[in-house]
Amino acid sequence: MARACLHCGAPLPEGARFCPACGTAVPVTPPPDAGARGGFPGWWLVALGGVAAMILAVVFIQQREGARAIAGRPDAAPSAGATPGPATPTPEPMPAPTPSPSPPASATPSDPLAGIIGGEAPIPAPAIAAALDRLAANMTAEEAEAGEPPRLRGPLRVNGIVVAIDGDGTVALAGRDPGRPVIAQLPDTQIDALDLLTPGMAVRLTCRDARAIGGTSVLEGCRL
Secondary structure, three states: OOEEOOOOOOEEOOOOOEOOOOOOEOOOOOOOOOOOOOOOOHHHHHHHHHHHHHHHHHHHHHHHHHHHHHHOOOOOOOOOOOOOOOOOOOOOOOOOOOOOOOOOOOOOOOOOOOOOOOOOOOEEHHHHHHHHHHHHHOOOHHHHHHOOOOEEEEEEEEEEEEEEEEOOOEEEEEEEEOOEEEEEEOOHHHHHHHHHOOOOOEEEEEEEEEEEEOOEEEEEOOEO
């Protein structure tokens, strides 16, 4: 359809932007919308996109809630592809207690010097006499009848004070009581060493054993 100028009514050629008769600008006519061309209007696309988004949101929420419900069940078994959790550690066995060492073979259970005999520390002569007295007091009737005197088996490292010296190889050391010295017997090879001893001198001996003979403590097999 031919258009006419809205100001003077003169006919307008196709595509003219100004009237050729009066020069009035020709208003621009907007292009026909999608409905005029037979297509869907734009708001339909927006509505369809909104509906699809709502459907996807509902499906996602239902799946998530279903997964939570299954995970919360106590009897729910793990799937075949599930990674097993850490294994429960097995408690380590407790070490067996180490038995305490038995006393040395040279000391009897009633020996007050158990654990000292055979050591490096010297034992005072009065302590030897006291230990023999205890062994004698604890002897059974059978042991007394057998006539075997109480004995401390060495080696014994003894120190004491010289009280008297006998030329036959014996040295009297101060004991528990003034009238009961401890007698140390030296072998013949040590007799010459007696000349170096004097009463009141401190001496150290290494003896084979000690016995109580007639109430006297005797150190046997001693060496200076």
